[in-house]
Amino acid sequence: MSQTTRDHLLEAATVLFAERGFYGVSIANIADEVGLTKQALLHHFSTKAKLYGEVLEGISRDFERVRAQAIAASDDPEAQLTVYLLAMISTTPKDAMRSRLLMRELLDNQRRASTAGVWYLKAFLEELVAMMRAVPAWRAASAVEALAAIYQLLGAINYFAVSEPTLRGIFGDERFGALDDAYGEQLERLIQQVLKRPSR
Amino acid sequence: MSQTTRDHLLEAATVLFAERGFYGVSIANIADEVGLTKQALLHHFSTKAKLYGEVLEGISRDFERVRAQAIAASDDPEAQLTVYLLAMISTTPKDAMRSRLLMRELLDNQRRASTAGVWYLKAFLEELVAMMRAVPAWRAASAVEALAAIYQLLGAINYFAVSEPTLRGIFGDERFGALDDAYGEQLERLIQQVLKRPSR
DNA sequence: TGCGCTACCTACCGACCGGTAAGTTATGGA
DNA sequence: TCCATAACTTACCGGTCGGTAGGTAGCGCA
Numbered sequence: 486m487s488q489t490t491r492d493h494l495l496e497a498a499t500v501l502f503a504e505r506g507f508y509g510v511s512i513a514n515i516a517d518e519v520g521l522t523k524q525a526l527l528h529h530f531s532t533k534a535k536l537y538g539e540v541l542e543g544i545s546r547d548f549e550r551v552r553a554q555a556i557a558a559s560d561d562p563e564a565q566l567t568v569y570l571l572a573m574i575s576t577t578p579k580d581a582m583r584s585r586l587l588m589r590e591l592l593d594n595q596r597r598a599s600t601a602g603v604w605y606l607k608a609f610l611e612e613l614v615a616m617m618r619a620v621p622a623w624r625a626a627s628a629v630e631a632l633a634a635i636y637q638l639l640g641a642i643n644y645f646a647v648s649e650p651t652l653r654g655i656f657g658d659e660r661f662g663a664l665d666d667a668y669g670e671q672l673e674r675l676i677q678q679v680l681k682r683p684s685r
Numbered sequence: 686m687s688q689t690t691r692d693h694l695l696e697a698a699t700v701l702f703a704e705r706g707f708y709g710v711s712i713a714n715i716a717d718e719v720g721l722t723k724q725a726l727l728h729h730f731s732t733k734a735k736l737y738g739e740v741l742e743g744i745s746r747d748f749e750r751v752r753a754q755a756i757a758a759s760d761d762p763e764a765q766l767t768v769y770l771l772a773m774i775s776t777t778p779k780d781a782m783r784s785r786l787l788m789r790e791l792l793d794n795q796r797r798a799s800t801a802g803v804w805y806l807k808a809f810l811e812e813l814v815a816m817m818r819a820v821p822a823w824r825a826a827s828a829v830e831a832l833a834a835i836y837q838l839l840g841a842i843n844y845f846a847v848s849e850p851t852l853r854g855i856f857g858d859e860r861f862g863a864l865d866d867a868y869g870e871q872l873e874r875l876i877q878q879v880l881k882r883p884s885r
Numbered sequence: 886t887g888c889g890c891t892a893c894c895t896a897c898c899g900a901c902c903g904g905t906a907a908g909t910t911a912t913g914g915a
Numbered sequence: 916t917c918c919a920t921a922a923c924t925t926a927c928c929g930g931t932c933g934g935t936a937g938g939t940a941g942c943g944c945a
Contacts, residue, residue: 490892506792508709511932523933525893533933585792591848592706592788607855629860633867637875640844641837648791648836655807660829667833675837678878690922711902723903725923733903887945894939902931909924915917 491529493519499540503585507537507593541590541605544583548609552616562619563680569616570676574642574669584646610635620680634679641675691729693719699740703785707737707793741790741805744783748809762819763880769816770876774842774869784846810835820880834879841875 497518501510512533513523530536555569573580590605610632617623617631626634645668653661697718701710712733713723730736755769773780790805810832817823817831826834845868853861 506706506708508706509793512934513932522894524895524935527934528892531934588788588792588847591844591851592785592792593709604851604855606851610855627867629863629867630871633864633871636845636848636868637841637871640840640842642840644791644840644844645836647788651791651804651806655804655810663829664833667827667829668836671830671833671837674882675879678882679875682874682878712904713902722924724905724925727904728922731904889942889944891942892940894937896936896938898933898935900932902929905928906926907924908926910922912919912921914919 490519490521490525494521494526494529494536495539495543498536499543499586500582502537502540502589503582506589507533512536538605541586544586545605545609547583552612562616563621566613566616566620566680567673567676570638570642571669571673574646574672581646581649584643588643588647613639622681638676638679641672645672690719690721690725694721694726694729694736695739695743698736699743699786700782702737702740702789703782706789707733712736738805741786744786745805745809747783752812762816763821766813766816766820766880767873767876770838770842771869771873774846774872781846781849784843788843788847813839822881838876838879841872845872 494515498510498515501515501518504510511523512526515536516523516526526536530539551572552569555565555572558568559565573584587606613635614628614631617635618626618628623631623634649661652664656664694715698710698715701715701718704710711723712726715736716723716726726736730739751772752769755765755772758768759765773784787806813835814828814831817835818826818828823831823834849861852864856864
């Protein structure tokens with residue numbers, strides 16, 4: 486069984502798509518990464534678009550697992566959401582990679598999804614809105630208000646995660662390290678502020 | 686004089702690069718948009734990279750002009766920064782386009798700038814940090830702390846601007862309109878919260 | 886033994902990529 | 916009037932793209 490080969494291809498594809506985007510990576514690039522030809526890749530995933538789809542489904546599962554852990558860790562909706570959001574920025578490379586892929590999806594979606602008709606982010610956003618509206622201060626808010634607030638937090642989190650290589654290039658490694666530390670602290674405070682504060 | 690032709694090419698390039706990224710647009714695409722051949726484009730801008738550079742310089746000038754207006758409008762550093770940040774999200778298509786280009790630059794920078802060695806965003810960020818540290822509550826903060834806070838606000842602003850087509854696709858036009866309204870209101874409150882609050 | 890299936894391979898296709906070379910056409914100044 | 920220059924053009928180049936066609940090698944099972 487070559488489930489392992491398939492998994493290797495999927496893993497390489499995830500990394501490369503996150504780094505360079507759907508249009509910035511060729512299937513030959515991905516196949517090279519695991520020492521195969523692109524025809525071997527096409528044998529496992531019949532088209533590039535299907536491979537990309539499986540990559541997005543993979544990170545959706547990752548997010549869902551993190552969410553389940555956050556929910557299991559506490560009975561307080563506020564704590565659950567805080568843990569979930571902070572988990573996205575915990576500085577492991579894998580978390581940053583997922584953020585990048587999310588951002589790529591937002592940017593490239595217009596071209597890709599409008600032809601494919603698949604909106605990978607919809608369920609993800611709706612779950613976050615549901616978690617937000619379980620928080621006492623947001624219980625009376627409309628779905629739209631909750632989504633707006635959630636999106637601001639997602640922006641603060643993912644924008645930074647995405648910027649890492651650029652900020653490192655601009656400011657150098659040691660100053661970026663200090664920035665990274667400061668960011669984590671301030672983000673937690675920002676989340677608390679938003680969660681405490683009702684919409685109007 | 687064909688300064689106009691040059692300008693037309695630059696304008697088309699700005700729109701297309703914002704929509705599809707550096708690697709998602711060919712110089713032939715851009716030239717087609719103004720009814721010329723790609724060789725005509727290469728006559729005005731010798732390479733694709735130079736054209737892209739001029740596009741980024743153009744939006745830098747746009748940002749600088751908006752900043753100058755915000756500074757001229759008030760003597761209060763807090764009001765200046767608020768006006769500047771809110772101007773980025775004022776829902777005109779051009780503002781959203783600039784946000785997309787900024788985001789593309791953050792994402793693609795690793796490939797592009799690391800070879801070119803040009804960091805278009807550095808001056809932009811440093812000016813924002815300077816404005817932040819002119820605000821009373823942030824006067825004692827370190828540059829890194831101010832940058833972290835600024836980056837959270839930039840994230841909240843630009844992430845939303847970038848997501849417009851995707852959110853519109855997921856939720857439809859009318860629900861997106863409601864979200865857009867809610868976003869503006871809540872963003873202003875978020876900016877106030879961050880500006881009032883000292884770092885530690 | 887032999888059949889079918891999985892997992893790959895080489896060879897190729899038409900389309901497109903950024904860029905070069907070598908023109909043509911129009912303008913404007915000496 | 917001549918001639919340089921600007922503003923384009925067509926015709927290419929080598930290379931890469933996603934995908935197809937048609938294999939082959941090995942393995943499990945009847």
